[in-house]
Amino acid sequence: MSNISVTHADSGLVLTSVKRTQRVTPHMIRVTFSGGDLDRFAYKGFDQWFRLAIPVHDGDRFDNLPSRFGFGGLLKFLTLPKGTRPMIRNYTIRQFDDESGELDVDFVVHGTTGVAGTWAASVEPGGPVAFIDQGCGWAPVPAKRTLIVADESGLPAALGVLRDMPRDAVGDAIIELFDERDKQDVEAPEEMNVHWAIRDPEATPGTVALPALRELPLSDSLYAFTVGESALATGARRYLVGERGIPKSNVTFCGYWRIGKASPS
Numbered sequence: 001m002s003n004i005s006v007t008h009a010d011s012g013l014v015l016t017s018v019k020r021t022q023r024v025t026p027h028m029i030r031v032t033f034s035g036g037d038l039d040r041f042a043y044k045g046f047d048q049w050f051r052l053a054i055p056v057h058d059g060d061r062f063d064n065l066p067s068r069f070g071f072g073g074l075l076k077f078l079t080l081p082k083g084t085r086p087m088i089r090n091y092t093i094r095q096f097d098d099e100s101g102e103l104d105v106d107f108v109v110h111g112t113t114g115v116a117g118t119w120a121a122s123v124e125p126g127g128p129v130a131f132i133d134q135g136c137g138w139a140p141v142p143a144k145r146t147l148i149v150a151d152e153s154g155l156p157a158a159l160g161v162l163r164d165m166p167r168d169a170v171g172d173a174i175i176e177l178f179d180e181r182d183k184q185d186v187e188a189p190e191e192m193n194v195h196w197a198i199r200d201p202e203a204t205p206g207t208v209a210l211p212a213l214r215e216l217p218l219s220d221s222l223y224a225f226t227v228g229e230s231a232l233a234t235g236a237r238r239y240l241v242g243e244r245g246i247p248k249s250n251v252t253f254c255g256y257w258r259i260g261k262a263s264p265s
């Protein structure tokens with residue numbers, strides 16, 4: 001579930017390739033892309049995300065993919081011949097370097113199932129991909145305090161927002177991980193308190209973040225951004241709207257993944 005608006009960027013379909021990969025922390029692999037169409041890509045910062053086309057068959061093509069991923073684009077994608085159709089997964093831009101034209105994406109490596117996590121763990125330099133930019137989910141409304149709640153899949157989004165938000169922002173960010181060693185450096189405004197919440201690796205996401213949220217002294221004037229496993233994202237929203245009376249329009253939420261369910265397409 002999500003209430004983020006999907007934008008359709010001018011950059012259309014962007015073809016590029018892997019320059020290198022690096023294991024930044026035990027469960028996070030950073031894939032750096034460069035070259036191809038990245039020279040015309042418009043970086044917006046924050047939690048800018050895209051639909052990433054990942055090759056899964058020898059005959060996969062990128063040149064005939066739709067340039068937008070709305071209803072029409074999805075239909076076009078689904079009618080492409082099987083065996084030439086890459087898989088689509090959603091990812092956040094961790095950072096983009098204007099000078100070098102290098103774009104980083106941090107992938108949670110979550111075992112041996114799925115397409116994207118395993119691809120990131122094994123892809124070699126030169127591996128081709130394509131993506132379709134979908135803009136930013138972060139859509140703040142005027143409020144005294146800001147709240148961010150995320151799990152490890154939302155770590156790139158949370159860190160991007162903390163890096164790019166106004167330096168006079170005041171509030172809290174709860175970032176839940178299943179391994180303390182997956183923490184990364186944070187460039188947050190001085191008055192944004194970052195709370196790392198570490199759950200048991202076997203526990204459901206949200207097990208630590210949601211109780212931690214209940215302990216926070218929240219203002220009625222709040223904008224919240226809550227992303228990660230579906231139960232975490234929707235659980236935080238339900239608490240804020242249902243129990244704390246925060247208007248729905250002040251809460252941006254998005255279930256980034258669901259336990260036991262592969263991402264569609």
Ligand SMILES: Cc1cc2nc3c(=O)[nH]c(=O)nc-3n(C[C@H](O)[C@H](O)[C@H](O)COP(=O)(O)OP(=O)(O)OC[C@H]3O[C@@H](n4cnc5c(N)ncnc54)[C@H](O)[C@@H]3O)c2cc1C
Pocket residue numbers: 049089090091092093105106107108109110113114115116117118152153154156157254255256257258259260261262263264
């Ligand atoms: C807007 C948006 C931005 C996102 N940005 C990022 C990002 O920057 N980095 C990132 O790592 N993820 C991000 N995600 C989440 C990512 O798209 C999903 O985790 C996706 O399911 C991974 O695809 P997959 O092919 O590896 O696994 P899938 O084929 O989709 O799923 C296979 C199995 O793995 C499980 N699974 C999927 N993801 C995880 C996970 N994170 N942890 C544990 N089990 C999992 C599923 O429940 C399923 O059982 C984002 C999602 C959205 C909607």
